[in-house]
């Protein structure tokens with residue numbers, strides 16, 4: 001089992017490194033005929049399919065059908081999404097190739113197209129298993145992975161929009177594919193997870209590996225105007241969340257405050273979380289522990305710590321904490337993608 005884990009880990013590091021090389025190639029070739037894709041995916045069927053949920057079910061599985069969405073199709077062709085789908089096929093090739101001990105005549109298992117379910121659900125989710133309604137038939141895809149994303153995230157470009165979240169969710173799919181026993185151990189942490197929060201190693205590895213694709217996709221966005229828009233969104237997020245963070249800290253420390261910033265956390269925190277996944281991971285400051293308030297109740301202290309609004313440069317996380325922090329894992333793979341692991345994080 002340990003050997004298998006080592007192989008998976010090596011495979012993931014290799015994929016992260018491939019992401020950089022492939023992304024550099026993508027800058028000039030994403031609109032060209034896909035010779036690379038035809039190499040990794042000889043099957044001529046479309047590599048990327050958009051589906052919608054019909055609302056029907058067969059057994060425990062939902063029934064999807066093909067649909068069109070101009071915004072998503074445009075994004076797939078012109079953004080890092082195309083590159084992440086190539087990595088998905090590379091991962092499938094790695095898993096589906098005949099084992100060395102098997103006869104060379106044994107055919108490689110067919111790869112799945114990358115299915116994207118456009119939904120109205122907020123957030124993004126990797127999923128497995130559905131039936132596909134096509135020409136009056138129900139095709140069995142109960143073993144096929146897919147990504148579920150909110151349809152509106154394709155309509156405009158901003159920090160955390162589809163061009164970055166799709167590669168993140170497909171990162172989960174790839175990790176689960178390469179490490180089939182990824183969920184063998186039950187997670188011991190609560191459902192909540194954030195980039196700077198220490199949870200457990202399983203959650204941290206799964207999320208951290210997926211999150212590093214957000215930064216890689218932004219850095220290697222092939223469309224120059226989209227890239228400029230995303231970078232502007234990052235700068236805007238720094239400005240707006242700085243005010244919120246300062247107000248939030250004062251709410252904890254100063255007496256007689258109206259606690260407006262604390263009450264408004266649901267409205268600004270997600271943007272701040274996306275900014276931390278970008279800034280703290282790229283800077284490497286994610287390796288530091290986050291601040292604790294010097295006053296307040298135990299409940300307030302826990303909430304404040306989990307919100308992680310600021311880090312303490314004099315207090316690096318210890319190894320156990322680092323391995324159980326998704327942002328540290330994300331920073332590892334981000335640095336691996338750029339082959340900078342010789343420098344300290």
Ligand SMILES: [Zn+2]
Nearest residue numbers: 168172207210
């Ligand atoms: Zn995730």
